[in-house]
Amino acid sequence: MSETSPQQGAESICPPVDLSGDAGWVPFDAPSLVGESLRFVSGEPDGNRFRVRYYRDSEQHLHARIWFGPETEGPPGHAHGGAVSAVMDEALGLAAWAAGYPIVVGNLNISFRTMLPLQKVVTVESRVVSAQGRKVMVHGRLFCGDAVYAEGECLCITLPGR
Numbered sequence: 001m002s003e004t005s006p007q008q009g010a011e012s013i014c015p016p017v018d019l020s021g022d023a024g025w026v027p028f029d030a031p032s033l034v035g036e037s038l039r040f041v042s043g044e045p046d047g048n049r050f051r052v053r054y055y056r057d058s059e060q061h062l063h064a065r066i067w068f069g070p071e072t073e074g075p076p077g078h079a080h081g082g083a084v085s086a087v088m089d090e091a092l093g094l095a096a097w098a099a100g101y102p103i104v105v106g107n108l109n110i111s112f113r114t115m116l117p118l119q120k121v122v123t124v125e126s127r128v129v130s131a132q133g134r135k136v137m138v139h140g141r142l143f144c145g146d147a148v149y150a151e152g153e154c155l156c157i158t159l160p161g162r
Ligand SMILES: CCCCCCCCCCCCCC(=O)SCCNC(=O)CCNC(=O)[C@H](O)C(C)(C)COP(=O)(O)OP(=O)(O)OC[C@H]1O[C@@H](n2cnc3c(N)ncnc32)[C@H](O)[C@@H]1OP(=O)(O)O
Pocket: 034, 037, 089, 090, 091, 093, 094, 097, 103, 104, 105, 106, 107, 133, 134, 135, 155, 157, 159
């Protein structure tokens, strides 16, 4: 008969990471705007999946500082494309909300430019580039220094009555 140690299978939690913003960025409280529903990406701020903090700059553009933990793995040692897409979906959709548009994402086009190593802190920057009728277009990129890991174009559709 095999014995199971209480430690077996237990995940060790990765050490804290620095998600502080750039000079002039102000922390952005997403739940106070959209509620507590964004748990898929933002729900475990000390866990081993994503760790995220949102900021706005002096021009009110939304930025996310994000750590991709070991549980986002796709290709060995690198982030899963779905993990990158989930982050872009949340960050670019939230950028539209932060700009005053109550939306859901209708279409999201991601280009994966370079494989993203795990346990790296990266930034998503975003811009609302147009708003016509119910269509709000947001562009963004996920990068660290000169390395661009992904670029996204996000068509958001405003929700009637909100
Ligand atoms: C309810 C939740 C609230 C709280 C949210 C919390 C925070 C969220 C924070 C964000 C982070 C999380 C983000 C997430 O994860 S959001 C979650 C993922 N997204 C969804 O689940 C959205 C599912 N889709 C829908 O609900 C509907 O299809 C929507 C609402 C998008 C449109 O259906 P609706 O019946 O209302 O509108 P319409 O069909 O008359 O279209 C209107 C116009 O839009 C154009 N169009 C539409 N779709 C597309 C498309 N794919 N490509 C190109 N164009 C498109 C269409 O041609 C038309 O244009 P025009 O003919 O007028 O020129």
